[in-house]
Amino acid sequence: MTETHAxxxxxxxxxxxxxxxHIFREVAAEFEKPVLxxxxxxxxxxxxxLAEKAFYPAKIPFSxxxxxxxxxxxxxxxTRDRWVERLGINLVVASIDDAIKNGIIPDAAKxxxxxxQIPTLLNAIEENGFTAAFGGGRRDEEKARAKERVYSHRDxxxxxDPKNQRPELWSLYNGRLHEGEHMRIFxxxxxxxxxxxxxxGREQIEIPSIYFSHQRRVFxxxxxxxxETPLNPCREGEVVxxxxxxxxxxGDITLTGCVESTASTIDEIIDxxxxxxxxERGATRGDDKFSEAAMEDRKKEGYF
Amino acid sequence: MATAEKKPMDLLRFxxxxxxxxxxxxxxxxxxxxxxxxxxxxxEAVEATSVSKGYDYTDLALLTDGLRSxxxxxxxxxxxxxxxxxxxxxxxxxxxxxxxxxxxxxxTGASTADLGLVLVDARQGLTEQSRRHALILSLLRxxxxxxxVNKMDLVDYSQEVYDKIHAEFTQFATKLNIxxxxxxxxxxxxxxxxxxxxxNMAWYQGPTLMHHLEHVHVASDRDLIDARxxxxxxVRPKSDEFHDYRGYGGQVAGGVLKQGDEVVVLPxxxxxxxxxxxxxxxxxxxxFPPMSVTIRLEDDVDVSxxxxxxxxxxxxTATQDIDAMVCWMTTAPLRPxxxxxxxxxxxxxxxxxxxxxxxxxxxxxxxxxETKELGVNExxxxxxxxxVPLLVDPxxxxxxxxxxxxxxxxTGVTVGAGMING
Numbered sequence: 001m002t003e004t005h006a007x008x009x010x011x012x013x014x015x016x017x018x019x020x021x022h023i024f025r026e027v028a029a030e031f032e033k034p035v036l037x038x039x040x041x042x043x044x045x046x047x048x049x050l051a052e053k054a055f056y057p058a059k060i061p062f063s064x065x066x067x068x069x070x071x072x073x074x075x076x077x078x079t080r081d082r083w084v085e086r087l088g089i090n091l092v093v094a095s096i097d098d099a100i101k102n103g104i105i106p107d108a109a110k111x112x113x114x115x116x117q118i119p120t121l122l123n124a125i126e127e128n129g130f131t132a133a134f135g136g137g138r139r140d141e142e143k144a145r146a147k148e149r150v151y152s153h154r155d156x157x158x159x160x161d162p163k164n165q166r167p168e169l170w171s172l173y174n175g176r177l178h179e180g181e182h183m184r185i186f187x188x189x190x191x192x193x194x195x196x197x198x199x200x201g202r203e204q205i206e207i208p209s210i211y212f213s214h215q216r217r218v219f220x221x222x223x224x225x226x227x228e229t230p231l232n233p234c235r236e237g238e239v240v241x242x243x244x245x246x247x248x249x250x251g252d253i254t255l256t257g258c259v260e261s262t263a264s265t266i267d268e269i270i271d272x273x274x275x276x277x278x279x280e281r282g283a284t285r286g287d288d289k290f291s292e293a294a295m296e297d298r299k300k301e302g303y304f
Numbered sequence: 305m306a307t308a309e310k311k312p313m314d315l316l317r318f319x320x321x322x323x324x325x326x327x328x329x330x331x332x333x334x335x336x337x338x339x340x341x342x343x344x345x346x347x348e349a350v351e352a353t354s355v356s357k358g359y360d361y362t363d364l365a366l367l368t369d370g371l372r373s374x375x376x377x378x379x380x381x382x383x384x385x386x387x388x389x390x391x392x393x394x395x396x397x398x399x400x401x402x403x404x405x406x407x408x409x410x411x412t413g414a415s416t417a418d419l420g421l422v423l424v425d426a427r428q429g430l431t432e433q434s435r436r437h438a439l440i441l442s443l444l445r446x447x448x449x450x451x452x453v454n455k456m457d458l459v460d461y462s463q464e465v466y467d468k469i470h471a472e473f474t475q476f477a478t479k480l481n482i483x484x485x486x487x488x489x490x491x492x493x494x495x496x497x498x499x500x501x502x503x504n505m506a507w508y509q510g511p512t513l514m515h516h517l518e519h520v521h522v523a524s525d526r527d528l529i530d531a532r533x534x535x536x537x538x539v540r541p542k543s544d545e546f547h548d549y550r551g552y553g554g555q556v557a558g559g560v561l562k563q564g565d566e567v568v569v570l571p572x573x574x575x576x577x578x579x580x581x582x583x584x585x586x587x588x589x590x591x592f593p594p595m596s597v598t599i600r601l602e603d604d605v606d607v608s609x610x611x612x613x614x615x616x617x618x619x620x621t622a623t624q625d626i627d628a629m630v631c632w633m634t635t636a637p638l639r640p641x642x643x644x645x646x647x648x649x650x651x652x653x654x655x656x657x658x659x660x661x662x663x664x665x666x667x668x669x670x671x672x673x674e675t676k677e678l679g680v681n682e683x684x685x686x687x688x689x690x691x692v693p694l695l696v697d698p699x700x701x702x703x704x705x706x707x708x709x710x711x712x713x714x715t716g717v718t719v720g721a722g723m724i725n726g
Contacts, residue, residue: 008560008592009523011312012394021596022555025537029609029650053584054596057549058541139385146384165382166718167408167633169415171555172647172709176716190396192387 013198016191017050022171023150023187024054024134028061030175031132031183035092037121038064040076041250042207043136046196047187048083049205051134063090065133067121069113070097071231071252079208094124113252122158125182132175132183140192150189156180194273201266210247213264217242224257313389316522319398319413319446321437322423327454331423331492332386332399333364335514338499341388364492383413393518402433407440407666407681408633411721414444415707418522421450421513426459426489430472432667438473439666442480443629443683443723445703447525449477450486452513457491461504479669481700484520488513526593530697531559531567532620532705533591533613534649539598551582551598552607557649557704558697559615561599562590569605570612570695571622576603593704610651612695612705620695620705621726626655626688628699628722629664632678634712638686638720639677648694648708655710658687685725698726 010018027034036051038044051060066080084091096113099105099120125133139145149168154160156178166174175183188196200207217228219238226232228240232254245258246269263269322328337347347362354363386397398413400406414420420441424434434451441449451473459465466489477485488497489508496502499514511519537553561567565578579600581591591597599613607613614620632638642657662671663684671685678684699706710720 008526008528009314010595012315013312015315015594018555018594018596021553022536025553025596026650029537054553055537055539056582056584056598057543057546058539059543140387146386147382162382167412167721168718169412169709169721170704170707171416172707174647174709174711174716174718176645176711178716190385190387192389192394194389195394 013195013202016188016195017053017199019171019190020047020050020187021054023173023185024051026173027132027134027175027185028055033128033130034062034132034134034185035125035128035130036060036062036064036134037136038066038080038091039136039250040066040072040080040208041136042196042200042211043138043188045079045083045205045207046191046199047134047136048087049199049203050187052087060087060089063092065092065094065121065124065128065130067117067124068093068095068097069117069252070095071113071254073208073210073247073250073253075210076208076250079206082206092124092128094120096120099123114255118158125158126180130182131177132185134185134187136188137184137186138191138193138196139186139189148186148189150186151175152184152186153177154182154184158182160184194270197266197270197273201270208250210250210258211269213244213246213262213268215242216245216258218245218258221257225259226257227253229253313392313394314523315394315396316419316517316520317396317398317417318419318421318517319400319410319417319441320421320423321400321410321413321441322402322434326402326423326425327492328399328402328423330364331452331454331490331498332397334492334495334498335397336386336388337364338495339388339390339514383409390514390518395517402437404433404436404666405681407436407683408631408721410437410440411444411631411633411683414441414446415703415721417441417444417446418525419448419450419517419520420446421452423452423454424469426453426455426462426465426469429465429469430476434473435476436666438477438482439480439669440683442482445481445700445723448484448486448520448522449482450488450513450516453487453489454492456489456496456502456505457494461489461496461502463505463507466508486510486516486520488516527558527702528560528592529558530618530620530702531561531565531613531615532557532697532702533561533599534651534695534705535607535609535611535613536650538608549600550604551600552613553596553598554613554650555596556591556593558593558702559618560590560592561613566616567601567613568616568619569601569607570614570619571693572606572611574603574605575616576601576605578602610649612649614695620697622693622695624690624693625658626690626694626696626708626722627725628686628688628708629683629725630678630686630710630723631683631721632680632719633721634717634719635680637677637679643713644719645711645713646688646690646694646708647711648696649705651692651694653690653692653694654713655688655690658689661685661687686722688722696724696726699723700726 096116104123105119151173218225219240246261247258263272351362384399400410400413422437470487490497497512535552535554539551568575579602582598640657646655660676662673697705706724708722712719
């Protein structure tokens with residue numbers, strides 16, 4: 001019997017999956033109380049799938065945490081509930097409204113809810129005693145993320161210090177913490193947007209319907225198409241019209257724009273992503289547009 | 305609903321080394337741009353910055369300078385990871401700074417690389433820095449090396465200049481461990497031989513850089529003989545449906561494991577047979593690196609995290625005495641008698657430094673046996689004594705079972721990276 005090395009090749013998607021599963025198991029083994037930060041977007045759904053695979057046939061041995069901004073797309077919440085039900089995992093919801101009510105964060109109507117997510121999240125991590133929080137961040141998303149470690153250390157204030165990161169070698173992750181500190185874990189660091197879509201297609205997993213082409217009443221703001229909703233009233237001169245659109249990311253309904261698209265299947269989305277000329281964040285996320293260093297600033301404060 | 309099978313892409317991880325002056329950031333910007341991995345909004349931001357700074361041309365280096373402090377200083381001070389893909393391969397670049405005070409960053413980037421890319425400026429030829437980069441890549445056992453002779457446009461695309469650098473480097477490389485070397489004349493700024501073949505260097509018959517990156521054969525670099533499976537996590541569902549299920553989750557570090565294989569669990573030495581290998585809800589025939597799987601054994605033996613599953617007649621060495629090359633990564637020097645935490649595969653322990661045999665001059669290869677300490681960014685041969693036996697292979701045989709990290713027990717910071725000799 002002759003076997004050649006060619007028989008033992010793993011595709012790039014299988015290699016990425018193997019690396020992510022390794023990270024999930026490492027964290028579950030070494031941290032007292034991990035949690036998976038779930039936004040409802042495609043990246044956090046891919047994380048759930050990977051976690052499911054890492055521990056099967058056992059259940060995922062940690063909870064999932066969602067920051068409820070009060071501005072989430074209803075379709076995203078529906079998908080979340082179906083995943084939670086199927087996997088039988090515990091869902092912890094940290095609500096911005098509750099945090100305001102309880103005086104944890106100031107009620108600043110003018111501050112973007114995106115900003116208020118940070119203290120709400122940090123408070124939830126502290127209150128529940130979570131020592132490691134999985135996030136769906138990818139290094140290809142944004143320049144500031146290109147240098148983020150898989151294990152990203154946060155001090156007792158939840159802050160990230162980009163100039164003082166621990167070296168990360170081979171697949172040997174260092175999870176040491178002091179009292180009050182926690183670790184952000186990015187198991188899909190090495191995935192690109194296209195990898196995520198390829199994987200969703202391959203695994204045939206459910207994602208929120210807003211990723212697929214649909215009819216929506218929208219208006220144009222800052223070069224983006226925004227959803228018509230009482231949560232985000234039109235300003236003078238903004239005209240609402242019905243268009244055929246889809247979303248490339250899932251965020252705050254008042255900040256997340258959509259793109260005109262007829263892509264209604266995963267394959268059509270993959271084709272669209274493959275020829276896209278603008279990054280998913282650059283195209284449709286108002287929160288990243290404020291300054292060139294916008295993401296870096298929010299990350300230092302403890303953003304996802 | 306079956307989607308049309310595309311030919312699966314494979315993956316190449318490579319590390320780049322060089323300083324700003326060598327044009328490394330420009331080269332990476334060029335690879336991203338010419339492989340159409342740059343998006344319009346990213347390019348627009350860079351063009352706007354170039355104009356506002358009064359540059360004559362778009363500074364592609366700006367594409368990769370991530371953190372604000374780096375933009376201010378105009379240098380790259382940390383490992384940054386970049387991604388691009390061609391129809392046949394996905395690439396992960398570990399982009400590392402080149403100066404000697406950032407040796408630790410280069411070691412970090414090289415630790416996971418299949419290929420190392422060293423840049424030299426054609427006008428200057430080989431420098432101390434390029435020799436150091438090649439040495440570090442060879443110490444980290446990066447199996448493929450590319451020497452890119454950059455800025456050929458500034459030496460009139462001279463074959464003579466290229467030949468001289470080629471010969472000089474080949475001579476130097478004989479002292480190192482470099483199984484595969486390619487020397488490519490390029491101009492990152494003008495684009496010669498990066499993605500497109502240069503019309504200015506008809507004398508060069510070799511591949512373009514991109515062609516080489518796409519075709520270099522990496523699958524055979526892994527060890528498929530010596531089975532090594534560090535146990536990461538014990539999977540016990542404790543559910544009615546899988547009442548008796550007990551599996552061992554881990555990532556294969558070497559060899560090929562199959563159902564029915566006779567195996568030994570280390571360090572206990574208990575033997576058993578592989579009852580089955582699971583990948584999620586499917587049972588699979590065999591597992592090889594770098595697959596993450598769950599292994600079930602026929603016998604009810606005691607197995608826990610930190611153990612290693614290997615073949616009965618081909619097992620790693622269990623030892624408390626470690627002889628290794630260590631790269632030191634923090635400002636307080638490493639001295640004999642120091643006590644540190646160690647992480648090796650999925651095993652944790654504590655070590656004491658017995659001896660620092662020599663410090664390696666990363667520029668000259670000279671072994672300094674007088675200085676009994678390692679400063680930050682220095683590499684030396686160190687003897688360690690560990691509180692628990694580690695299950696090790698020489699790093700030259702297996703980069704997973706041959707490597708470890710050292711952790712300061714007070715600060716919790718990773719302070720050293722080790723490669724086991726033997």
